[in-house]
Amino acid sequence: MTLTVTKLVRQYPGNPRPTLDGMSFDLPAGTLTALLGRSGAGKSTMLRCVMGLEPFERGAIDIDGVVVRGTLECSPAERKAALAAAREKLGLVFQSHELFPHLTALDNCTLAPMHVRKEARASAEKRARELLVQLGLEQRLDAFPEQLSGGQRQRVAIARALVMEPRVLLYDEPTSALDPSMKNEVVQVLKAVDARGVTQVVVTHDLQLAKAVEYVCVLDHGQVIESGAPGEVLANPAHESTRALLAAWHA
Ligand code: ADP
Numbered sequence: 001m002t003l004t005v006t007k008l009v010r011q012y013p014g015n016p017r018p019t020l021d022g023m024s025f026d027l028p029a030g031t032l033t034a035l036l037g038r039s040g041a042g043k044s045t046m047l048r049c050v051m052g053l054e055p056f057e058r059g060a061i062d063i064d065g066v067v068v069r070g071t072l073e074c075s076p077a078e079r080k081a082a083l084a085a086a087r088e089k090l091g092l093v094f095q096s097h098e099l100f101p102h103l104t105a106l107d108n109c110t111l112a113p114m115h116v117r118k119e120a121r122a123s124a125e126k127r128a129r130e131l132l133v134q135l136g137l138e139q140r141l142d143a144f145p146e147q148l149s150g151g152q153r154q155r156v157a158i159a160r161a162l163v164m165e166p167r168v169l170l171y172d173e174p175t176s177a178l179d180p181s182m183k184n185e186v187v188q189v190l191k192a193v194d195a196r197g198v199t200q201v202v203v204t205h206d207l208q209l210a211k212a213v214e215y216v217c218v219l220d221h222g223q224v225i226e227s228g229a230p231g232e233v234l235a236n237p238a239h240e241s242t243r244a245l246l247a248a249w250h251a
Helices: 043-051 076-087 105-115 121-134 150-162 180-194 207-212 240-250
Strands: 003-010 020-027 032-036 058-063 066-069 090-093 168-172 199-203 215-220 223-228
Touching: 003 043, 020 043, 020 058, 020 215, 020 223, 032 043, 032 180, 032 207, 043 058, 043 090, 043 168, 043 199, 066 076, 090 150, 105 121, 105 150, 121 150, 150 168, 150 180, 180 199, 180 207, 215 240, 223 240
Parallel strands: 032 199, 032 215, 090 168, 168 199
Antiparallel strands: 003 020, 003 058, 058 066, 215 223
């Protein structure tokens, strides 16, 4: 298993109830999974906890063998070491892409390997080129972000995350800023990444995307209320909240 979340509890200070309330799920290596659920279900908090951007009090997240435990269940030093090890295995593609405007597509992708990993330019560029070509950007390697379409910028952002060779890649609402015609393109890109064996987790409100993934987890009140293949869960929802979500999508 590449990503296993066990009984995660996160309660924001001042909130009367936990936002994550014993959340558990288990994703085999190389799956493409969507986290679904109505607004306020806990999806973004879950994503931030996996990324180490948000503390959680109890439970554990196992990322390819590195286990990060809740703040009440391990020492600060243990937690710090686990987070540092986990960071090596994780990538995040932000909704807004956040490319450096003064760098070309290629240079956006080589920056982290060269400066964080101290990798030589030649080997970083080789991998970055390969990824950009695989994602259909062979003609745009030297383009600056403002010269690229929204979909192309997003593909550069995905290549930039993949160049660090993460085991788990997380996406925050990858289709929300795109017009409907671009959405299918995003699905194709996620499937191309899937073929590389990277475990991908996508937080989305997009039914088209949810239908195209391999596995869905539906969240409500900080727990996974149902999970499985989208063909089963979305075609035959067992839970009232999932039915409400589908009704809202079809409205
Ligand atoms: P989702 O992504 O599913 O919409 P979130 O994880 O963003 O859900 O938020 C779930 C709930 O957690 C919110 O309704 C809110 O009550 C609470 N919450 C989220 N972020 C914070 C925060 N920074 N401080 C306090 N409460 C928060």
